[in-house]
Amino acid sequence: MNTKIVTVHDPAQELSTLKEAAEILRTGGLVVFPTETVYGLGGNGLDADAAKKIYAAKGRPSDNPLILHLATPEDAEKYAYTSELYYRLARAFMPGPLTVVLPKREIVPTSATGGLETVALRCPSHPVAHKLIELAGLPIAAPSANISGKPSPTCAEHVREDLSGKVDMIIDGGECDIGLESTIVSVSGNSLTLLRPGGITYDALCMVAEHVTVADAVLHKLAENERPLSPGMKYRHYAPKAPVVLLKGEDARVLSFLLKEQKTKNCAILCYDEELAHLKQNNLISVGKKDDIAAQAKCLFRALREADATDAEIIYAHLPPTDGLGLALYNRMIRAAAHTIREID
């Protein structure tokens, strides 16, 4: 398949390109588009064949459900059974990086929901994503636009590496703002379960809902036979070829550990800006300042791809904190590291 690559930064300037992309979606094709979280691989969410094409292009297991992307929170009425809490969440966080899981209506094919009777819905705030969904006049099923098992793409270059020749169009809209996938919650009465942490934090959710429970799989490794509430959590994700080890300990001790390791091993290191001058430059990848979790979140997936492209035998990174946006970063990093944490003392 010939993949058309276009650049759109301002939807008003490039309306005809977006109309062409919307037409591809309406006629059963696949379009990759930028969102504020990561790039999405979009297809018509009401078309079982389009869902099949998405799974095939990504190499994704078909029991791992897709998120439907909507132009407005009210569109949820057509596809799901909403509730008062849904609208409170919508007023607080939509459009934005929040996905809400609700009981689905008949019109949504189970081939898009991994066989589940629930559906995940989100309204992206990225202007290109928003305009594309509006022009298509459809809910757009869009998982992250990476090959299954690779880090989610945060720029069009990463999408090209993974999906050239497998989709009809890629819309390059520059770098994604947040860089980690959306927060996912399921709603039950007045309670929320946090299934996947993202740009909307646990604390922010607690301002809107009376009870917020964090699903086990967010922080802990599941037992072999355990079924997570969010099917995606059971798959090994974001994992480079070399093993990733997360280091926990006082800054100075971790730094001297890394210096020693660099002498004896071929290691790649995801380091803080503050450490750059102290370490050997070989396979050294800076992820931002120590206290700037947003910057670290934004470049994590790029850094993992970079580390994976080296010949390193082991990849070291810092264990992030679990508060605020740190929880989302922690969740992605422990999965990249297959839960390997080394305490340095």
Ligand code: AMP
């Ligand atoms: P991605 O689109 O790649 O960000 O992944 C979407 C993730 O959303 C899936 O891996 C699931 O874990 C989660 N998800 C989607 N739909 C549902 C649902 N109906 N119930 C629970 N989790 C869902």
Ligand code: MG
């Ligand atoms: Mg994904």
